Amino acid sequence: MKPNVRLAGKGIGAIMYREMRLFFGNSMTVVLSVASPVIYMALFSTSLNGLMPTMTYAGVSVPYIRFALPGLLIMSALSNVLVTSQSIFNEHLSNMLLDILSTPVQHSAYMIGKILAGASLAFIQSMLVFASGVLIFRVPVGLTRFLGICVLTIPICLALSGLYMTALGLVKNIRAFILTTNILTNVIMFGSSIFYPTASIPSALRPIALINPATYCVDVIRDFLLGRVEPKSVAIVCVLAVLLTAAALVVFRRRFAEV
Amino acid sequence: MLEVVNLVKRYPNGTEALKGLSFAVGSGEIFGVLGPNGAGKTTLLKLVLGVLLPTSGFVSLEGVRPDQSPAAFRRMVGVVHQYGAFDMALSVVDNLSIFGAFQGLGRAETRVRTAYLLDRFELSAKAKEPVQNLSGGQRRKVQLARALLHRPKFLFLDEPTAGLDPFSRRMAWSIIMEEREPSSYVLCTSHYVDEIERNCDRVMIMDQGTEVALGTPKNLVDSISGHRVEFNLDRCPPDALIAAVEGLSGVSSIEVSASTLKLRVADAEWAIAKVTECCFSQGIRVNSVVTKRASLEDVLLQATGRELS
DSSP, rough: OOOHHHHHHHHHHHHHHHHHHHHHHHHHHHHHHHHHHHHHHHHHIIIHHOOEEEEEEEEEEHHHHHHHHHHHHHHHHHHHHHHHHHHHHHHTTHHHHHHTTTOOOOOOOHHHHHHHHHHHHHHHHHHHHHHHHHHTOOOOHHHHHHHHHHHHHHHHHHHHHHHHHHHHHSSSSSSHHHHHHHHHHHHHHOOOOOOOOOSSSSSGHHHHHOOOOHHHHHHHHHHHHHHHOOOHHHHHHHHHHHHHHHHHHHHHHHHHHHO | EEEEEEEEEEEETTTTEEEEEEEETTTOEEEEEEOOSSSSHHHHHHHHEEEEEEEEEEEEEEEETTTTHHHHHHHHHEOTTTTOOTTEEEEEEEEHHHHHTTOOHHHHHHHHHHHHHHHTTTTTTGGGSBBSSSOHHHHHHHHHHHHTTOOSSEEEESSSSOOOOOHHHHHHHHHHHHHSOOOOOEEEEEEEEEHHHHHHEEEEEETTEEEEEEOOHHHHHHHSSSSSEEEEEEEOOOOOHHHHHHHTTEEEEEETTTEEEEEESHHHHHHHHHHHHHHTTTTTEEEEEEEOOOOOOHHHHHHHHOOOO
């Protein structure tokens, strides 16, 4: 292996290791990241499940909590990638980015490390949501489907990480970034099939749902959970993961060419 | 050799931070950069490191250019930035091991070097402490240890001893001297002029993005002749006395601070005799006289025509 490639690999590994240390080194972060999806799940299963005991999806009537579980999984992943992408801004402001980029770690290694770390943490959190849905709220799912959803969550987390990191590169300061990501998160959540089926999305929001990566991410998991495998949807999610990761890399290199 | 060739940096707002700077640092040399705030020192060091991109010109360290081979260039470099950052919640050891990984060091090597450097900087007892519990001076030492972790060929030090007490400053420099290879390069900026004078082989004085003086500390000091003489008087000097002293031909500058008259003169003995005579004629008593040889600080002040801030 070429020395530069080996060094880039080590850089990515070191960035991921650092992110994990920062996450798991803070017990409050760990507790909150486990608690918040469970609280969401409890709220959904009590309030919304009471209002809408069942939901019709793809012509089939399903309990609302079963319908909502993939959406909660995506929301949980979204909150995690949001934190990771915000950390890049904080590192820029605190000069940590300057210190890191003064080592052999290059922009691409830093960004890939961040995306992979963000996606890994989002994956862990999503799996906790999913596990709590299955174990606490009795959402029925077999082992094969559970494992399939685990695998599918990887490109989904990569796609969402890439989306937020790209947004990060397009704005100039932390205030603008927070406002942008707040708007983006709301548009992603309400302009997709997280809370309701695509068919029920208000007509004004439908064009947004069509270009919204979250729509494809939620639907592919929902289909899988309900026993329908759509190869086209899986392919779309994988393509989104690659495209959005590449976009994040390009935008980050341009945005932070100088630190 | 570290070569800096015709380096120009113009920011998008039109500010020209560097205006065609060129110099070379030889193998084994400790090269100091002095200048008032805003002279372009930090911009120069960031350009040398490649984290800022030059508008024109280039930097090369033994043939490796930071703009063409950034990873290879930075493998050779250890950096202490003026405002370095840490992962505050992580321990000192964790911070160092993460940077060891960034530099491509193996775990075992990082562990050995970390233990050694923490011992040298007298921080072994703080190894497991989160960095946020450390004082400013201790953090600066950790930053220095981080820069020295991988035995870099080129040390880039931007205000490396800022915030350290005099004892720790001396200790830091003795460790830097001890750790560097005979063939390694050091490029250093500092507002502690005495530190630069004591430790650097050559010094460049910068002002407004250009070089205004370059040489060994001794040559630079020798280049400005004369002495500084301070007269402590029994009262604030009246205008008539100041005018009389200004009229003396051997006085190149005069500064009044309360009851002290500070002069730069070519011949100290002659000045003491003449100024004492002027004071006596105006009924002013001279309480004491202090004579100082010119220092690098005087060179800096004279070369830039400004005060240090």
